[in-house]
Amino acid sequence: MESTPSKIGRTITAIAIILILLIGSVGYLAWYNLFREVDTYYESVEDHFKYGSIGSENAEGVPYWIWLVLPRIFPDKLPKPGGYTSLGITWEEGQELPVGFSKKIIGFPRQGITCALCHSATYRQTPKDKPTIVPGGPSNKFHLQGYIRFLGDCATDPRFNADYILDEISYNYDLSLFDKLLYRFIIIPRTRKELLELKETFAWMEERPDQGPGRIAPFNPVKFRVLGLPVDDTIGNSDMMSIWNQNQHEGFALHWDGLETSLTETVNTGAIGDGATKESINIQGLKRVEDYIRQLPPPKYPYTIDQGLAAKGSQIFESNCASCHAFGGERTGTVIPIDEIGTDRYRLDMWTQAAADAYNEFAEGYDWDFDQLRKTNGYVAVALDGLWLRAPYLHNGSVPYLTDLLEIPEQRTMVFYRGYDVYNPEKVGFVAEGVAAEKEGFKYDTRVTANSNQGHVYGTELAAEDKLALIEYLKTL
Numbered sequence: 496m497e498s499t500p501s502k503i504g505r506t507i508t509a510i511a512i513i514l515i516l517l518i519g520s521v522g523y524l525a526w527y528n529l530f531r532e533v534d535t536y537y538e539s540v541e542d543h544f545k546y547g548s549i550g551s552e553n554a555e556g557v558p559y560w561i562w563l564v565l566p567r568i569f570p571d572k573l574p575k576p577g578g579y580t581s582l583g584i585t586w587e588e589g590q591e592l593p594v595g596f597s598k599k600i601i602g603f604p605r606q607g608i609t610c611a612l613c614h615s616a617t618y619r620q621t622p623k624d625k626p627t628i629v630p631g632g633p634s635n636k637f638h639l640q641g642y643i644r645f646l647g648d649c650a651t652d653p654r655f656n657a658d659y660i661l662d663e664i665s666y667n668y669d670l671s672l673f674d675k676l677l678y679r680f681i682i683i684p685r686t687r688k689e690l691l692e693l694k695e696t697f698a699w700m701e702e703r704p705d706q707g708p709g710r711i712a713p714f715n716p717v718k719f720r721v722l723g724l725p726v727d728d729t730i731g732n733s734d735m736m737s738i739w740n741q742n743q744h745e746g747f748a749l750h751w752d753g754l755e756t757s758l759t760e761t762v763n764t765g766a767i768g769d770g771a772t773k774e775s776i777n778i779q780g781l782k783r784v785e786d787y788i789r790q791l792p793p794p795k796y797p798y799t800i801d802q803g804l805a806a807k808g809s810q811i812f813e814s815n816c817a818s819c820h821a822f823g824g825e826r827t828g829t830v831i832p833i834d835e836i837g838t839d840r841y842r843l844d845m846w847t848q849a850a851a852d853a854y855n856e857f858a859e860g861y862d863w864d865f866d867q868l869r870k871t872n873g874y875v876a877v878a879l880d881g882l883w884l885r886a887p888y889l890h891n892g893s894v895p896y897l898t899d900l901l902e903i904p905e906q907r908t909m910v911f912y913r914g915y916d917v918y919n920p921e922k923v924g925f926v927a928e929g930v931a932a933e934k935e936g937f938k939y940d941t942r943v944t945a946n947s948n949q950g951h952v953y954g955t956e957l958a959a960e961d962k963l964a965l966i967e968y969l970k971t972l
């Protein structure tokens with residue numbers, strides 16, 4: 496029988512349908528395995544703070560299984576044994592992820608970072624103790640620069656290939672045959688490329704003094720990578736900040752130099768700085784973080800306090816410090832001009848009017864748009880809540896102990912080690928000298944550019960016994 500036009504038509508239609516179905520299922524398969532998004536919801540707001548996605552997985556999330564096995568393939572590229580903990584990352588018992596990491600499925604599981612990576616502190620009473628984790632405190636040991644270097648170095652190594660990586664993953668997880676192909680031909684090569692790009696975009700870091708643990712250059716990555724401003728020669732190395740008790744901070748300028756005045760914007764710029772994009776930023780999840788840090792109380796000093804001495808100290812505080820540091824103080828939460836405060840000015844000069852303008856333009860048209868970034872001329876007289884856990888002190892973390900801050904700069908510790916989290920209740924701060932601190936810590940030399948411990952000489956002329964009383968009071972904050 497001869498084919499009639501209608502028969503041909505039917506055949507074409509059938510082929511077309513089959514083709515559409517085929518393309519459709521390939522498309523679906525591709526979508527399912529590469530783009531489908533599944534987020535984890537944490538009932539507890541503290542867990543959400545520690546592990547909940549802020550939207551940083553899409554653009555910068557390393558595929559989870561690869562991320563997990565890298566320290567096992569490349570222990571030689573880490574500063575010490577111990578995997579990621581050697582970079583100051585903390586695992587809570589019973590948790591899949593370390594504090595400050597999220598995991599989200601975008602086709603396949605990807606790892607991201609959360610606010611808690613930099614904004615949760617740890618301390619130990621003795622070297623044998625497990626670290627006590629305090630959410631909202633400044634991390635004094637997470638080494639972001641070391642972490643970025645590690646990822647970049649892994650990607651440059653020839654062992655960063657499917658054979659090594661898939662073999663190592665198989666000890667943790669049975670990937671399906673299809674997944675293995677996906678990892679071998681798409682995910683592993685792409686991750687390698689992305690990590691090499693990461694190394695490239697952070698190359699500016701290597702031309703400046705080391706940040707060390709507990710410190711980052713928070714806005715240079717934003718300036719150069721997010722806002723597209725030309726790479727300049729500024730050094731923005733600054734200490735992590737505590738973010739608890741924000742309701743009491745209402746109206747205070749935010750960040751060390753007060754470059755923000757809105758808490759919501761500070762939270763959302765935090766997520767952009769951590770790798771969330773305009774499309775991926777989890778505004779709802781971040782609102783939950785904001786509500787949490789508004790209410791989160793600062794931690795109480797865990798050692799005994801001589802209450803009588805502290806009461807005497809509170810009067811010394813009243814006459815020497817309260818105008819700038821007490822809640823309700825006339826200048827608390829405002830920017831004190833750099834010429835008056837006299838501390839290191841590099842962090843201040845890192846942020847420019849051009850950067851503020853560009854960031855204010857950045858999210859134009861989004862309902863979470865930024866418009867309160869600004870350029871200031873000094874550092875904020877910060878509230879001192881939870882002060883005991885905020886060592887080392889000042890914006891660049893240049894003063895290891897509170898007792899040191901009450902000495903004139905010439906008598907403050909010139910070289911110390913930071914990143915060791917055993918506490919020193921006598922000096923009020925983390926143990927920053929001695930064999931153990933040297934072994935675990937990063938050598939901080941105050942003579943290095945942007946590390947200066949000059950300035951803030953308030954209280955340095957008090958009598959020794961008044962200093963003792965004042966310190967006792969500061970422990971109560």
Ligand code: HEC
Pocket residue numbers: 549608609610611612613614639710711713733734735736737738748749750751752761762763765766769781784842
């Ligand atoms: C990679 C480390 C890092 C991560 C992750 C991070 N921050 Fe920060 N954050 C910092 C540093 C460092 C500062 C101080 C920066 C400066 O001004 O020099 C800061 C400052 C802040 C402040 C200002 C506090 C004050 O009293 O002025 C807030 C609020 C804040 N961060 C919230 C967040 C939130 C919310 C997130 C998560 C969305 C986040 N941060 C993620 C490092 C980080």
Ligand code: HEC
Pocket residue numbers: 751812815816817818819820826831836838839874875876877879882885887888889890891900951953954955
């Ligand atoms: C004129 C205002 C002013 C007075 C008075 C003042 N401070 Fe400060 N204080 C500041 C500023 C501004 C900063 C931030 C400086 C920096 O980090 O570069 C600061 C920082 C600090 C810090 C470090 C906080 C941290 O998280 O690292 C401590 C501790 C501190 N001051 C204690 C005191 C004590 C104690 C007194 C009284 C003896 C005092 N200050 C008097 C303005 C003041």
